[in-house]
Amino acid sequence: MRYNTQKRHGIMNRDWLETALQKETLLKDLLSAQGAIVVAYSGGVDSTYLADVAHETLGDRARLALADSPSIPRSELEEARALAAARGWNLVVLKTAEFDKDEFLRNDGRRCYVCKGELFEQMNVFARSEGISCIAYGETADDSADATRLGRLAAREHRALAPLQTVGLVKDEIRVLSRRRGLPTWNKASFACLASRVPKGSRIDAESLARIEQAEEALKNLGFHQYRARHHGDLCRIEVDANELARAVDPAVRETILRELRNAGYRHVTLDLAGYRTGSTAT
Numbered sequence: 270m271r272y273n274t275q276k277r278h279g280i281m282n283r284d285w286l287e288t289a290l291q292k293e294t295l296l297k298d299l300l301s302a303q304g305a306i307v308v309a310y311s312g313g314v315d316s317t318y319l320a321d322v323a324h325e326t327l328g329d330r331a332r333l334a335l336a337d338s339p340s341i342p343r344s345e346l347e348e349a350r351a352l353a354a355a356r357g358w359n360l361v362v363l364k365t366a367e368f369d370k371d372e373f374l375r376n377d378g379r380r381c382y383v384c385k386g387e388l389f390e391q392m393n394v395f396a397r398s399e400g401i402s403c404i405a406y407g408e409t410a411d412d413s414a415d416a417t418r419l420g421r422l423a424a425r426e427h428r429a430l431a432p433l434q435t436v437g438l439v440k441d442e443i444r445v446l447s448r449r450r451g452l453p454t455w456n457k458a459s460f461a462c463l464a465s466r467v468p469k470g471s472r473i474d475a476e477s478l479a480r481i482e483q484a485e486e487a488l489k490n491l492g493f494h495q496y497r498a499r500h501h502g503d504l505c506r507i508e509v510d511a512n513e514l515a516r517a518v519d520p521a522v523r524e525t526i527l528r529e530l531r532n533a534g535y536r537h538v539t540l541d542l543a544g545y546r547t548g549s550t551a552t
Contacts, residue, residue, distance in 0.1 A: 300331070504536070
């Protein structure tokens with residue numbers, strides 16, 4: 270079932286909602302059975318929902334691990350920290366070291382595997398120090414159909430659980446359940462690390478990610494909901510939702526985009542008329 274405008278306004282089939290709530294009950298049972306857990310938390314829709322349910326179920330025995338690296342925009346990191354503080358969650362920030370690994374920096378097909386493996390390794394080290402035997406992350410039942418998610422392999426190798434997937438929760442259900450919980454992330458746009466903006470095979474470096482971060486912060490400040498700043502050397506290819514393309518070429522908005530992205534270090538700025546889509550720098 271697709272997430273749509275009707276669901277945004279809370280209009281849905283009662284049976285559908287009841288099924289989602291039953292899955293949430295199963296999720297609580299699964300988490301409770303662990304006794305204590307460390308959850309990978311990014312501030313996105315899925316990990317925020319999992320964090321909230323884990324905290325409700327286990328209290329301070331649910332520890333939330335927020336990764337900090339150049340791949341994470343500072344604004345996203347601070348928003349995630351602020352939300353955790355507001356909800357009273359037991360948060361730890363882990364400095365991950367994927368930028369010390371050449372197999373990550375060369376940006377081939379294993380980049381996500383290396384990144385997730387680093388995160389899960391850090392989580393396991395922290396969990397052992399706290400006497401906790403279980404780590405988990407926010408993969409959903411939708412994600413299991415995506416064969417490109419190499420993070421799943423890293424999860425298996427590091428014995429990270431995927432509770433949302435286990436109980437069959439899909440993104441639409443998670444958004445609605447998040448709204449019922451009063452989580453501000455219920456309608457948050459999808460997000461991936463800044464490294465995903467660099468074309469596959471082009472080497473990653475912290476300077477390029479800083480430029481991407483500055484460019485996307487400008488788009489965010491202009492009020493775009495779903496956006497990407499795709500990095501192609503001196504050229505930045507902007508993607509926004511198709512329904513926001515017209516606003517992107519409004520003279521005042523266009524001039525602001527050009528000014529801000531040139532300040533970020535780009536000589537050329539283009540708007541992709543195909544609009545936002547996932548994985549458009551993968552090939």
